[in-house]
Amino acid sequence: MAEMQEYWRWTEYDWHSPEIEWRRGKRIAAGIDVGSVSSQALVLVDGQIFAFSNLRTGSNSPDSAHKAINGALKDTGMELSNIKYTVGTGYGRVNVPFANRAITEIACHARGANFMAGPKIRTVLDMGGQDCKAIHCDERGKVSNFLMNDKCAAGTGRGMEVMADLLSIPIKDIGDLSYQVDQEPQPVSSTCVVFAKSERVSLLLGRIGVEDQFFITGGIAKNPGVVKRLEKELGIQAVKSKYDSQIAGALGAALFADTLLQKGA
Amino acid sequence: MIANYGYKDGSGEFFISIDTDKCDSCADCVPACPAKVLEMATDEYDPLSEKTVATVREEERKKIKYTCAPCKPASGRGVLPCMAACAPGAIAHSW
Incomplete structure (x- = not known):
């Protein structure tokens, strides 16, 4: 039987900067956005984008948060314990177990858009x-x-x-x-x-x-x-x-x- | 900033707007509301500020048309108790 095609599926991916030497960084900060459909994790080293991932949210928010950060840190040598401060945001923000603080996604999107555009x-x-x-x-x-x-x-x-x-x-x-x-x-x-x-x-x-x-x-x-x-x-x-x-x-x-x-x- | 709490649907626009710059954190509005719609909290849209401001409780945000209805009779509507209690005039209703 032919496998059913999943038309809804979009591409999950991760990225990290080949140039940034994170071990020399003074401030390592992370943001985790657990949305209703997708989850992202992003790591900043001294205010520069070092790594991020974009994945599908699973049925369990803490799990999705872990998967997202593990995706971002993949092949970077960095571990969760190297991150000094983490902010959780999005629909599942209160369910990011390793976050130091939860901030509403409205504040985060405005701040992110300011950086991006x-x-x-x-x-x-x-x-x-x-x-x-x-x-x-x-x-x-x-x-x-x-x-x-x-x-x-x-x-x-x-x-x-x-x-x-x-x-x-x-x-x-x-x-x-x-x-x-x-x-x-x-x-x-x-x-x-x-x-x-x-x-x-x-x-x-x-x-x-x-x-x-x-x-x-x-x-x-x-x-x-x-x-x-x-x-x-x-x-x-x-x-x-x-x-x-x-x-x-x-x-x-x-x-x-x-x-x-x-x-x- | 102006925080709009509420929604718009086929029957109209139902928003309580709170001007967080005008809000002086006095909390007089909280007991003034007979339906206990308001509470004080740190401004969740300005995470770097420590100031507490009046907000509409999360569970009321999608049904305020109904929760606020007793204070809004079709005729003889006076000043709303929440607005009357707010000295700096930070609270507004869209309907």
Whole structure:
């Protein structure tokens, strides 16, 4: 029997810098973002990105946190005990057993976006596995206003996975495939994920207000169909970054950990 | 910052907004609310600050339309007790 193809499955991976000599580093800080769908771990050495991983969240948050950090530390020679301070964030943030502190993902995404896309970013959209947040922040990445839509899961990462399976289309192709539809389809309450997302988000942003520089974090930022429709609806382009949008939360958490270390934590 | 707690659904927008810069940590709003919606906590959106501010309790955030309803009769609505108790005027309701 042919093996069933898992259309929803996206690529898990890890990365570490070949240049940074972590043993010479003074501050080793980590951020762990345990989301509803994916988990990331990121390690900073003296404020520089040293290693990270991006994995699927399992049914058990502490397990997922361990897997994520082990993935990031793979082949680096660094061990968990070398990390001086760890901040947990995301849906499962209270279940990161080795974290020194838990910080809400809203604060972490704003801080991460500030690092990834620069201090001019004022509006951050975190489009994640099961909810969507519109965040307004200042030039230091500090949150000044936010709104969250966590009542409706239409158009979230999880919804996108379900849709990929239903349509038997690999998840990475869903966004591009949506271009084949010339006209926007009739509203189908909120059950059509690809289109529902952009509609939802523009409603959220209507309350927050969008300023010139806006940036999208979270897994949905990798779906060009959603991003293009949002840009069209808002009339402005999202700022692009060389970093993976999915690591923003873990990066922000690690940046907070690094700041807390500098403050003598 | 302005922290918006609540949601928007088919029947309207239901948000309690707390201006954490205006909030002076006095906690007078906490006993003023007959439904015990508010509590004091460190500002979870500004992790580097130690200040405690009024927040809407987590379990109330998805049902405040109903929890706040007794204070919002269709006619003869006065000043809401939470807003009346807040001297710096940090609390606002969207509906």
